[in-house]
Amino acid sequence: MFRISCWFLVGFFFSVHCLQRQFLYSRLDKQVANSSLAVFLSGASSLAHCAGHCLVDEYCVEILYSETSQRCIGLHCVQKGSSSYQYVVLESLQCLHYEKDINWVEHSGHYYFYGEEELTWAVAKLECQKLCAYLVEIETQEESEWLAATFIMKESCPPNVYTTCSAWTGGNDLDSEGQYVWDHSNTTIGFSYWQPTxxxxxxxxxxAVRDCIDVFRNGKWNDRVCTHLKPFICEKNA
Structure with missing residues (x-):
């Protein structure tokens, strides 16, 4: 999706990049923790050139192209560290903007994405991080049932069998058996909505081997072996 935007984007500078204004930012390795600034290409000829690089880079979410400096500056989510991200100061106010088309659904001030591909819990977590998001953290019964009704309850699910269709959440007790936490916020799970038994x-x-939480099509929860293959739900703040 292409559109013209006039943005003045303010970000945080890393002193290592501040030798000269024209070299403020350089490409950052995907493994660098807590960093998501990246200039993918210098001397770019067009927004299409930048968009092509963003499209094939699975960590790239969106990208800006400055016609003045002929640089691509992207919103880039990394594999390690938190899923926080930053924007940079762009020299020109006239910016061309490309954003990957991702089907986020808004609900109560949060955005959600349903990943249909069946993955292990750890790989699903990484897929959410690539979108600058995290595996969903459920705070209320209403949210849990809304997630199930919106994403999980499908025609292919048996109508009265709640344990067949489910999706990964961020809940787990990987560090301490029986002590369930939300992965992204690293907070103890307060509200819970477990399936009976x-x-x-x-x-x-x-x-002891069922350490990751998935949510059933009725909105209730289950603990499952983390290497099981399941769809997943990502969440990010509005």
Whole structure:
């Protein structure tokens, strides 16, 4: 999607890049923690040139092209660190803007994305980070049931079998057995909405390996082996 925007974007400078104004920013390695600034290309001839690079880079979410400096400056989410991101000061107010087409759904001040591809919990977490988001953290029964009704309840799901269709959330007890936390915020789960006999009350001998939480099509939760392949729900603030 292309559109013309007039933005004045303010970001945070890293002193290592501040030797000269024309070299304020350089390409940042994907492995650098807590950093998402990236200039993908200098001497770019057009926005289409920049967009092409963004399209094939799975960590790129959106990109700006300055006709004045002929540089691409992108919103880039990295593999390590938090999913926070920053914008940079762009020399020209006349900016061409390209953004990947991602189907976010807004609800109560948050945006949600349903990943249909079935992945392990760890890979699903990474996929959310690539979108500058995180595996969903559920705060209320209303939110849990809304997520299920919006994303999980499909025609392919048996009508009265709630355990067949589900999706990964950010909940887990990977660090301490039985102590469930939300992965992104690293906070203890307060509100919970477990399916009866969960978490693993019906199979206590398996509880130690069922460390990740998925949400069923009825909105209730289950603990599951994290290497199981499931769709996933990403969340980010509006």
């Amino acid at each position: 969960e978490p693993s009350l019906g199979a206590p001998d398996k509880a």
